[in-house]
Amino acid sequence: MQSGPANDTSAIFVSLSPANSAMRKIYFTIILVTFTAAAAFKTGPVNKAAVTSIQFKHWVGNKTMVLFDETYTNSFGEPFVISKFRYYISHISFVDVNNKETRLPENYYLINEADSLSKIIQLPATAALQSISFWIGIDSIKNTGAVQTGSLDPANGMFWTWNSGYVFAKLEGLSDSSHAPAHGLTWDVGGFRQKENAVRTITLKLNNPQTSANNTIVVNADVLKWFDAIHPLKIAQSPTCHQPGKLAMQIADNYSNMFSIAP
Amino acid sequence: MRRFTIIFIFLFCLAGIAWVTVNNKPTPLPFVVPAGWPQPVYDFKKNPVTKEGFELGRKLFYDEKLSKDSTISCASCHQQFGGFATYDHNLSHGYNNSLTTRNAPALQNLAWQKEFMWDGGITHLDLQPLAPLTAANEMGETLDNVIKKISSDTAYKRMFKAAFGPVPINTQKMTMALSQFVLMLVSSNSKYDKVMRGETSFILPEQLGYEIFNLKCSSCHKPPLFTDLSYRNTGLKLDTTLNDLGRMKITRDKNDSLKFKVPSLRNVAVTAPYGHDGRFFSLQNVYENYRNKMVVMANTDTLLQHKILLSNYETGQLTAFLRTLTDTSFLKNPMFAPPGYEVTPFFIHYH
Numbered sequence: 001m002q003s004g005p006a007n008d009t010s011a012i013f014v015s016l017s018p019a020n021s022a023m024r025k026i027y028f029t030i031i032l033v034t035f036t037a038a039a040a041f042k043t044g045p046v047n048k049a050a051v052t053s054i055q056f057k058h059w060v061g062n063k064t065m066v067l068f069d070e071t072y073t074n075s076f077g078e079p080f081v082i083s084k085f086r087y088y089i090s091h092i093s094f095v096d097v098n099n100k101e102t103r104l105p106e107n108y109y110l111i112n113e114a115d116s117l118s119k120i121i122q123l124p125a126t127a128a129l130q131s132i133s134f135w136i137g138i139d140s141i142k143n144t145g146a147v148q149t150g151s152l153d154p155a156n157g158m159f160w161t162w163n164s165g166y167v168f169a170k171l172e173g174l175s176d177s178s179h180a181p182a183h184g185l186t187w188d189v190g191g192f193r194q195k196e197n198a199v200r201t202i203t204l205k206l207n208n209p210q211t212s213a214n215n216t217i218v219v220n221a222d223v224l225k226w227f228d229a230i231h232p233l234k235i236a237q238s239p240t241c242h243q244p245g246k247l248a249m250q251i252a253d254n255y256s257n258m259f260s261i262a263p
Numbered sequence: 264m265r266r267f268t269i270i271f272i273f274l275f276c277l278a279g280i281a282w283v284t285v286n287n288k289p290t291p292l293p294f295v296v297p298a299g300w301p302q303p304v305y306d307f308k309k310n311p312v313t314k315e316g317f318e319l320g321r322k323l324f325y326d327e328k329l330s331k332d333s334t335i336s337c338a339s340c341h342q343q344f345g346g347f348a349t350y351d352h353n354l355s356h357g358y359n360n361s362l363t364t365r366n367a368p369a370l371q372n373l374a375w376q377k378e379f380m381w382d383g384g385i386t387h388l389d390l391q392p393l394a395p396l397t398a399a400n401e402m403g404e405t406l407d408n409v410i411k412k413i414s415s416d417t418a419y420k421r422m423f424k425a426a427f428g429p430v431p432i433n434t435q436k437m438t439m440a441l442s443q444f445v446l447m448l449v450s451s452n453s454k455y456d457k458v459m460r461g462e463t464s465f466i467l468p469e470q471l472g473y474e475i476f477n478l479k480c481s482s483c484h485k486p487p488l489f490t491d492l493s494y495r496n497t498g499l500k501l502d503t504t505l506n507d508l509g510r511m512k513i514t515r516d517k518n519d520s521l522k523f524k525v526p527s528l529r530n531v532a533v534t535a536p537y538g539h540d541g542r543f544f545s546l547q548n549v550y551e552n553y554r555n556k557m558v559v560m561a562n563t564d565t566l567l568q569h570k571i572l573l574s575n576y577e578t579g580q581l582t583a584f585l586r587t588l589t590d591t592s593f594l595k596n597p598m599f600a601p602p603g604y605e606v607t608p609f610f611i612h613y614h
Contacts, residue, residue, distance in 0.1 A: 154406055159393070
């Protein structure tokens with residue numbers, strides 16, 4: 001690829017009229033000046049605000065999560081392989097060192113182990129942070145409204161079509177301990193109605209308050225907590241969760257304890 | 264100077280194209296609320312019906328390509344001549360010789376409904392198509408593939424642009440277009456409606472049937488929709504091959520066991536078989552259930568604790584009345600036929 005964008009642009013003018021090289025140079029200069037000015041303006045005072053990022057890292061105990069190829073063991077000695085690990089983060093807020101609380105505008109993030117870009121969320125922080133808070137789940141308004149787009153597009157496979165509502169979090173794979181067809185482990189958790197609410201709020205305090213707002217906060221998520229953080233849930237007993245209800249809420253209780261701030 | 268003139272003409276043309284594109288707005292298609300009917304519950308402000316959106320929805324509704332193996336469209340189970348239910352099938356047929364567990368409901372007057380399916384599990388009309396599109400025993404396709412198929416089709420590209428402007432084709436826009444089509448399926452011009460409007464009158468058996476209907480049926484099959492949209496247990500025993508608990512599947516509440524949505528009786532003469540699983544092949548079967556065969560259970564509707572007393576004479580008169588709910592101007596409206604046809608041609612009826 002020899003021809004850069006500047007060459008392409010001048011080519012348009014050439015095709016319009018056979019200009020001499022002096023004219024082409026003038027056009028080229030005008031274009032160059034315009035772009036430089038625009039670029040200079042863009043990186044000016046506007047972009048001075050600092051960026052704090054949250055980066056989610058997925059673990060199975062002390063091992064980094066690998067999809068498909070690794071067999072892990074939960075605290076009940078049950079082996080399992082993970083094929084899908086996804087969850088929705090929404091209603092994010094954070095408190096900075098000046099005790100100023102900021103709530104992010106309505107936004108829904110689908111964190112997907114298979115998509116590394118999905119695991120980073122940027123926060124418009126102006127000072128160092130002392131805590132962050134977020135939901136795992138989707139509010140009832142979005143669950144019952146019309147078809148959504150972006151991260152909430154039902155085509156992302158996180159929506160129950162026969163009983164309108166989002167799957168808030170999904171752990172799927174295989175396990176020799178599972179008696180479900182094909183030894184499947186399918187924990188799809190959701191539910192927004194009263195008595196079946198699986199939305200959980202997570203608040204994480206930063207142990208060593210960050211010194212500046214330009215920072216990446218690493219949030220570790222340990223999938224082993226799904227099995228035993230509060231309720232002991234064995235794959236042998238409950239290999240499948242496909243609807244809101246008691247099991248979904250118990251899994252949600254468990255996974256709401258999976259997060260911690262990396263030291 | 265010639266160079267500048269050419270550039271000027273070029274820019275002028277560009278501006279012209281931009282102006283035409285911006286001003287190429289879709290044509291509104293008015294949704295008429297029949298006189299004396301309640302206001303619809305669908306929020307038309309969020310999805311105003313336009314001619315272009317309606318035509319796109321119509322194409323999608325009749326397009327078999329949306330299914331996994333290009334054999335099943337929405338219209339396969341929702342046939343216009345059958346009141347947009349399935350003619351003759353008790354259970355709907357799906358992908359790869361599969362059967363569903365339910366009878367396809369008639370599609371009409373959907374703008375007045377908040378919940379869909381026999382169990383009311385779907386809470387918005389726009390969300391409804393996602394279930395049949397993705398169910399393994401219906402159209403069996405993934406939403407991702409559906410969007411891929413229609414995004415790579417030039418006719419669809421053109422139609423989506425005409426309906427929604429130059430925005431990406433996605434699940435939301437597709438379902439909005441389908442809603443626009445099915446929202447227009449308003450049936451309000453049967454003989455019954457004409458009698459109510461004072462344009463004609465019932466013959467004697469119809470009139471007698473109307474009086475029986477008002478006494479024994481209308482508290483659940485409430486006019487003008489001929490349903491109160493509630494979920495009721497009408498004493499239908501569980502079919503152990505289907506194990507369909509109805510509303511309880513959604514609410515997980517024992518009190519909702521075997522409750523199903525009250526179906527509308529509009530166009531009932533053409534929507535046989537009846538019941539959530541199509542277990543009744545004729546109106547006579549339905550009457551026989553209500554007056555004799557139904558099983559009164561703990562949560563059977565209070566109105567049916569003593570079943571319904573119906574004489575043979577009465578069933579005949581009721582049938583005469585129910586036939587006045589057939590709306591031929593709806594069943595034969597060319598607007599609702601497959602794109603390019605005035606009536607559904609025979610070769611589309613192969614399911």
